[in-house]
Amino acid sequence: MANILLVEPDTTLGSVYKQALERAGNTVHWRKTAASAVNALDQLSIDVLILEIQMAVHNGIELLYEIRSYTDWNAVRVVLHTDIRSSRIDDRARRDLGIEQVLYKSDTSLAQLCEAVTASKVI
Amino acid sequence: MSKTEQKDYTLGDHSQLFTVLAENLKSSFLTIARTAELASSGSDDVDGHLARVQAASSSALTMLDNYLLSLQLTQAGQRLALxxxxxxxxxxxxxxxxxxxxxxxxxxxxxxxxxxxxxxxxxxxxxxxxxxxxxxxxxxxxxxxxxxxxxxxxxxxxxxxxxxxxxxxxxxxxxxxxxxxxxxxxxxxxxxxxxxxxxxxxxxxxxxxxxxxxxxxxxxxxxxxxxxxxxxxxxxxxxxxxx
Structure with a gap:
């Protein structure tokens, strides 16, 4: 069981992902923007961050740079769950930003998303 | 709207419109597919219908994804990196x-x-x-x-x-x-x-x-x-x- 911060801008999808992750026994805090995600990280103890890159105003990569600039949040495990194909995400960015997994939304079932969280906790 | 403000949807512009349309449709089909997955009830009858909804929407999602990739690969104007x-x-x-x-x-x-x-x-x-x-x-x-x-x-x-x-x-x-x-x-x-x-x-x-x-x-x-x-x-x- 993990304490998850889900950052997903789409209302319907966010609700579906939240319910699926909760059914798998996790506690899920869902935010729609980078700014609200930073506030949540500040107030909650988060194990895993599930993040969409494409967001309005500040994108997911900007949010990750912000997160990684604070030592307190360096232990947060990051799973990108995004509409951008993984081949388009730079290897260096993955390494520098401590991204553990990149899941392409179209190819990832709810069961696979829950498995990714479990795997992330084990790493 | 004056004539100069109107967008000229020639064939090239139409394919750009299709690109945007495909991205939006992907989002809709993704929502349908994942909602159908979440809605599994334990009843064979209902789950059978949901499985068909999931398969049909996943299939549409795949085709849209492949269409967008084909546009990206064919419009690059250069040989692909093999x-x-x-x-x-x-x-x-x-x-x-x-x-x-x-x-x-x-x-x-x-x-x-x-x-x-x-x-x-x-x-x-x-x-x-x-x-x-x-x-x-x-x-x-x-x-x-x-x-x-x-x-x-x-x-x-x-x-x-x-x-x-x-x-x-x-x-x-x-x-x-x-x-x-x-x-x-x-x-x-x-x-x-x-x-x-x-x-x-x-x-x-x-x-x-x-x-x-x-x-x-x-x-x-x-x-x-x-x-x-x-x-x-x-x-x-x-x-x-x-x-």
Whole structure:
């Protein structure tokens, strides 16, 4: 069981992902923007961050740079769950930003998303 | 709005509009697919319907994804960056991805890679998208035809003097070189350009055709163990062969 911060801008999808992750026994805090995600990280103890890159105003990569600039949040495990194909995400960015997994939304079932969280906790 | 403010939707602008439309439709189909997955009730009857909704929306999502990738690959205006790709791994992966759609459309898939091959030179993501699109085309085409027994679609690779041929093969009516030639001519001009085989599932054929012409000999009709099919010829990776 993990304490998850889900950052997903789409209302319907966010609700579906939240319910699926909760059914798998996790506690899920869902935010729609980078700014609200930073506030949540500040107030909650988060194990895993599930993040969409494409967001309005500040994108997911900007949010990750912000997160990684604070030592307190360096232990947060990051799973990108995004509409951008993984081949388009730079290897260096993955390494520098401590991204553990990149899941392409179209190819990832709810069961696979829950498995990714479990795997992330084990790493 | 004055005339100068109006957007001129010529053909080029239309394809950009289709790109935006495809991205938006992807989001809708993704929502449908995942909601159907979440809604599983434990009742066989309801779950059967939900599985069909999930399979249909996932299939649409895949086609939109492959369409967008084909646009990206064909509009780059340059040769694709080719890399050594294992055909056996690709064909097995494609069969795995097509499995649920095939099951819903009541057909079987088999993978035959005769012999041991070195990797071929291809664009990995492009090859997967092309073969996956071709798979959807075959599955749709066979589902619209009458069969005496449950149809089987074979994903196969074999060596020829020209290189390594990979494609899909099946007892599908109307699959001839003339059909492929005519469908290319009718593309964009007829409602059902591959009417000899299917009246609604031709998109996969054209996506595969567009992608493969940039990384192989292009899509052609071929035969494998007397089965008609559509395939492309790839050159093997000399570098990997030396290892």
């Amino acid at each position: 890399e050594p790709v294992s055909l056996a791994a690709s064909l097995n992966d494609i069969a795995h991805q097509l499995n649920r759609t095939a099951e819903q459309r009541r057909c079987d898939l088999e993978v035959i890679v005769a012999g041991k091959y070195e990797p071929v030179m291809a664009h990995g993501a492009g090859l997967s998208a092309a073969l996956l699109s071709l798979g959807h085309f075959f599955i749709t085409a066979q589902s619209q035809q009458v069969h005496t027994k449950r149809p089987v679609i074979t994903l196969a690779a074999h060596r020829t003097r020209a290189g390594i041929v990979a494609g899909l093969f099946a007892e599908v009516q109307g699959l001839h070189s003339a059909t492929l030639r005519r469908s290319r001519k009718l593309y964009g001009r007829a409602h059902s350009p591959v009417a000899e085989m299917t009246v609604s599932g031709e998109t996969g054929l054209f996506i595969a055709d567009a992608i493969l012409q940039n990384m192989s000999s292009g899509l052609r009709t071929a035969r494998y163990q007397k089965l008609p099919g559509l395939a492309a010829t790839f050159t093997s990776s000399q570098q990997m062969a030396l290892v």
